[in-house]
Amino acid sequence: MKSNIQKFIYTLALSIVIFSCQKEDNIISSNSLDGLSKLKEGYAIGASAKVEIWGKKNFFVGYNNLVVVLYDSLNLKEKITDAHIHFMPLMTMSMMGQMPMVHAAPVENPSETPVNDVFPGAVAFIMPSTETGVWQLRVAVHNHKYDKEGTASFNINVDSPTNSSLTVFTTTTDSLKLVLSMVQPTTPKVGMNDIEFTIHQKAGMMDFPADDSYAIEITPEMPSMGHGSPNNVNPTNTGNGHYKGKVNFTMTGEWKINVVVKKNGVAVSQNLYFNVVI
Template sequence: MKSKFNIIFNSALLIIYTIVSILLFAACNKREEANPTPPAPAAVKIAEGYAKGADVKIEVWANEELFTGYNQLLFALYDSNSGKRITESHIRLNPVMHMKTKSHSCPKEDPDKTAVNELFTGFIFFTMPSNDKENWTLETQVHNLANHKFGTAVFDIKVAETVVPRKRVIRKDGAVYWLGYYFPEKMKAGVNTFEIVAFTKSKDNLSFIPAEKLTMKFSPEMPAMEHGSPGNENPSHSKGGRYRGKVNFTMTGDWRLNLDVFDGENTSLGKHFFDVTVK
């Protein structure tokens, strides 16, 4: 009798254990579905760390490794206690090149205070590459609007010189201009919106400011095929030293963006170009 009871009791325990295991497995799956791992904001994680005073974890992302020229950077901010994404914050960027005898900054644009798709977007125009004895740091100051705390994180970053130049330096009558380019979307055959970005030094020579009074005449060409394209628009100033235009790539391959640059309407700053590859 006892043996029969034990068999029934053990069978009941096994059934209960099986049901509980199934329920726990289902609950875990639901939690995983409710909190999926977020996709990477971009192709390359540049750095990560904590702005401790603000209780914020910072991830810095970019679409490619950092280079001399105009770089877009994406900042993902997390509450360092809860792990939740932060979508409103003041972020101030301070890139610094540390050289043997001096240090200097470079042109930059701080992100807006409100994130788009949980990401804060900023831009930095690196004027020179890193090397074994000279390096860049990126000081990122954060004002966490959720708790009104301030904090700073400092990242060591590497900046490479590109094989095909992505910046131009123009010197004219004591003034210096830095030009770069930016495509908001991946380049493709057809009409593309693009931006030429331009910066200069302030009158006291201590900071970089947008060059907002330039005029540009633009013509693309495909050197290997010896032809240009119709339907292009000269870059015109939109804001903050950004000059927005349109280029019509009629086919894939190597293209040259030719620019005739003027300070105002009449003072020529010379002819310049950027080479790009459309895939």
């Protein structure tokens, strides 16, 4: 009897451990593509790799979590789990009578070691596709299995969401161009939410390094009611241009998160906000 109970308890404890482990990394769990859909697929010619790009929804202006899945192009079944991947988003804007203008966007390249056999990364598209502005997403693959390199190119359409989660602004102190993306909350709820931003500096048309040197203050507000919410935690830098904090929403409806970006205690942004709908 006793041993039965013990068995039961151990089984329970074990399952709890397993369960909580699963929970810990549920974004990229064994079913790491759960809730995602395949946005694009193509071949990285020269790398013997078929490239699939998975995301929650179609590409949009803002911080896109993208998962790259690589298959051996020889059998199309075997996943490539040892590779180097580089995102190269490219916007080409054709202007009447002028040379087309080309620029990139901030990226977070997947690590060499995959998570559950897939490669999560991110791209922050800074503007939508338009008639005259065309986005291309290039994914450079270095297939370590065969030590071959190649690039897959995708013509993509970047949507412009009603409530943008990304803004490009010029700092008021030293006129730097910064890309501020709100990574989280992606599905805001009433209650306490994680809030996360990234800051990338637009150092050049093709160069968007992550910047850890700022501080961010947030003030959520419900404009029509004229109230905010208590106990928000200002995001703090967690490295690689990421800033994490907490935001509280007291009710459903149309919220506005006012953001002040500071450097050395001095505000460098003006009138920044993100609209959030719950």
